[in-house]
Amino acid sequence: AQRVTQPEKLLSVFKGAPVELKCNYSYSGSPELFWYVQYSRQRLQLLLRHISRESIKGFTADLNKGETSFHLKKPFAQEEDSAMYYCALLSGYSTLTFGKGTMLLVSP
Amino acid sequence: NAGVTQTPKFRVLKTGQSMTLLCAQDMNHEYMYWYRQDPGMGLRLIHYSVGEGTTAKGEVPDGYNVSRLKKQNFLLGLESAAPSQTSVYFCASSYVTGGAMVDIQYFGAGTRLSVL
Numbered sequence: 001a002q003r004v005t006q007p008e009k010l011l012s013v014f015k016g017a018p019v020e021l022k023c024n025y026s027y028s029g030s031p032e033l034f035w036y037v038q039y040s041r042q043r044l045q046l047l048l049r050h051i052s053r054e055s056i057k058g059f060t061a062d063l064n065k066g067e068t069s070f071h072l073k074k075p076f077a078q079e080e081d082s083a084m085y086y087c088a089l090l091s092g093y094s095t096l097t098f099g100k101g102t103m104l105l106v107s108p
Numbered sequence: 109n110a111g112v113t114q115t116p117k118f119r120v121l122k123t124g125q126s127m128t129l130l131c132a133q134d135m136n137h138e139y140m141y142w143y144r145q146d147p148g149m150g151l152r153l154i155h156y157s158v159g160e161g162t163t164a165k166g167e168v169p170d171g172y173n174v175s176r177l178k179k180q181n182f183l184l185g186l187e188s189a190a191p192s193q194t195s196v197y198f199c200a201s202s203y204v205t206g207g208a209m210v211d212i213q214y215f216g217a218g219t220r221l222s223v224l
Contacts, residue, residue, distance in 0.1 A: 006150075009148065034212075036213075042217045043112075043198075043216060043217045043218065044151075044198065044200075044215040045214075045215065046212045046213070049212070061175055086150060086151060092160055094139060094156065094164075095141070095166065096152055096153075096213060097153075098143075098150045098151040098152075100148060100149060100150035101150045101151075106207055
């Protein structure tokens with residue numbers, strides 16, 4: 001069965017520090033992975049997806065099939081990055097399986 | 109372009125009462141979803157629909173029913189509300205790529221439901 005694990009409930013860093021939000025997955029097929037973000041009082045929205053291989057708001061994520069990971073990274077955190085981050089795995093063709101989320105707090 | 113709209117935004121129910129949450133999307137998306145979000149549990153899929161007139165169970169379907177009579181609307185019903193259904197409910201919709209694979213999901217603003 002598919003599973004997405006985000007081991008950290010809360011990650012607290014100072015502004016300017018590097019950030020890595022961990023995501024590990026379990027899936028028997030070829031994985032399609034996403035990062036969604038929910039800023040305070042805003043709706044959940046897509047941050048990035050691995051097939052696009054793009055950098056959004058300075059964040060990048062690389063799919064590592066050997067380690068079954070899709071960690072989200074940013075070299076220098078900003079206060080406006082504070083939000084809840086969800087890693088998600090496309091399950092079959094129709095649905096996403098979400099991890100439990102990691103709250104990122106960036107302090108000045 | 110409103111995107112995905114959920115009504116109501118807030119609701120308080122007594123145990124045993126019923127209610128319907130409405131989700132409407134104006135993007136002509138084929139797929140629609142209902143999730144619940146609970147602290148420490150992330151987002152869990154309740155039911156989903158891959159097209160008008162079709163629905164399917166997700167991870168946590170018990171106690172909920174859904175209907176997709178029109179392509180743009182997806183209704184979530186609670187027939188007899190229980191305190192365990194206190195949660196934030198999110199609706200989402202998605203378009204389909206050429207390979208029938210769901211792409212980006214677009215979310216509503218959520219409905220905060222309390223069952224006393």
